[in-house]
Amino acid sequence: MATDSALTTEQILSATEDALRRFGPAKATVVDVARTLGVSHGSVYRFFSSKTALREAVTERWLAQAHDDLRFIAIEPGPAAERLHRWLTTLFAAKREKALDDPQLFATYLTLVAEASHIVDAHVDTLIDQIAQIIQDGIEKGDFRHTPISATARAVLEATAHFHHPAHAAGWSDPAAEDRFEALWKLLLRGLAADA
Amino acid sequence: MATDSALTTEQILSATEDALRRFGPAKATVVDVARTLGVSHGSVYRFFSSKTALREAVTERWLAQAHDDLRFIAIEPGPAAERLHRWLTTLFAAKREKALDDPQLFATYLTLVAEASHIVDAHVDTLIDQIAQIIQDGIEKGDFRHTPISATARAVLEATAHFHHPAHAAGWSDPAAEDRFEALWKLLLRGLAADA
Incomplete structure (x- = not known):
């Protein structure tokens, strides 16, 4: 107590x-x-x-836990392609762990998240900013081709929703999930790369 | 009667x-x-x-309606990139129309779909086969680079889930949705194209 x-x-x-x-x-x-x-x-x-403020704070903390390691990957040195791959697989692993380890709490958070769309939007914006940072590095170093950075960063996040958006959690325990992620990653990387 | x-x-x-x-x-x-x-x-x-058989049949019909036009696009002549773009935008438009026109029935179908995962799997397989057909044409004509066709087709469907999976329906009325789809499409097309 x-x-x-x-x-x-x-x-x-x-x-x-x-x-x-x-x-x-x-x-x-x-x-x-x-x-x-x-x-x-x-x-x-x-x-x-209020009860609402309390629920929002707990939702915010839960979402923040999923991407605490990600912000370090976004600012690390190293090739952009490798960092973006690691950023995405870390996000996927964090979400999958939350969904599979404690499915009941995960389901609870799905309800809370649906109540607090402005908190989810802020979470998504944070993730997009981190991806944008990696893409910008990649463009500056000549590894990635020139694209509108923010729109491309959002496209990368949306393209991989299958592997981090809670609505798709039912598929995350599928043994084929990692291979499918890698096939998608190859397609995205070819889309980002300066030359093929 | x-x-x-x-x-x-x-x-x-x-x-x-x-x-x-x-x-x-x-x-x-x-x-x-x-x-x-x-x-x-x-x-x-x-x-x-049984009641289950009846519910499955109605679910199957509902899913089939969403992709009835798509199979024609998959077998049409014409450049693969243009057909794949049209196939994806047609799927997006069909799903969006269903979600926005009759939200209550749409919500009902979300429940039914969750009950009948084997029917959804068959639906997804049909869609992947159609995408695979377009990708194969693109490779044969030299427009698309060589990739494992089936895995790439699944990657394209999963990459665009944000714009056709019912779980993301809440975002479909966003005025920015079409621009976001186009940004994602550009990224995917660059990933598929034989040369950039």
Whole structure:
């Protein structure tokens, strides 16, 4: 139990995730979260002004976890093609792990994500910016041909939705999934490369 | 009302679609279908041995409608790049029309499709075969580079999921959707083309 004075945002978000896992997105309340932490629901409201704000914060944290390693790949040195491949496979692996390890919590987050499209949009923009950074490096070094960077970065993210968008999670345990990703990657890389 | 003796498969499937639209996938029954047609539920069972068989048949018809024009594009003469572009935009337009014109029925079909993955798999295989046919033509005429045809055809379908998979329907009314599709198409075409 946390004492009221030592309560942190991270504790509240973790307790919220527990409540969501136990009661599901339709039934989990701020009172459940407060009870888990041994504090009053007023204490929770001092951190998050509403149940919606709390759910959004936990959704944002969940999405951010999926791409925490990605931003390092985006700024590393090294050939753009290799980094973009690693960035995409890391994203795919992170999403697949979340979906397969804890399918119930994953399903819960699908509900939360559907409620908070502006948070998803911000998440997608972050991912597109990272891809754009790699593509720009590739163009500057002459590995990738000149293209409108931002539109191409979005196209790469959308083209690979099959391997990171939660709606396609049912196919991620298919043993053929990795080969299919590689076939798609080859096609995209030929599309990006300065010469074929 | 159809008399029992004149009853056709098409009538039953249309009545089933009506029942699904009115009562939703959870509540629509074979009795509802029979009542709409003015026949006994036994008459319906002479065509479809179970409620599951009936739901699968209506799902199959619905999916087939989305790609009825596509098979002609796959076998037409003409440059492969132009045909593949037209095939993809026709698929996108057909799905978008279904999603936006009758969102409730579209949502119903999402439920049915989730119940009948073998029917969806067959649908996807049909689409991949059509893309493969166009890619093969393109390779034979020297417009497309040599690639493993079937794997590349699947990669093209998966790469464009954002614009035809029902899970992404919420984005199809976005005014930027067509420009985004074109950016993705350019990337894919450069990946397919024999020389850049």
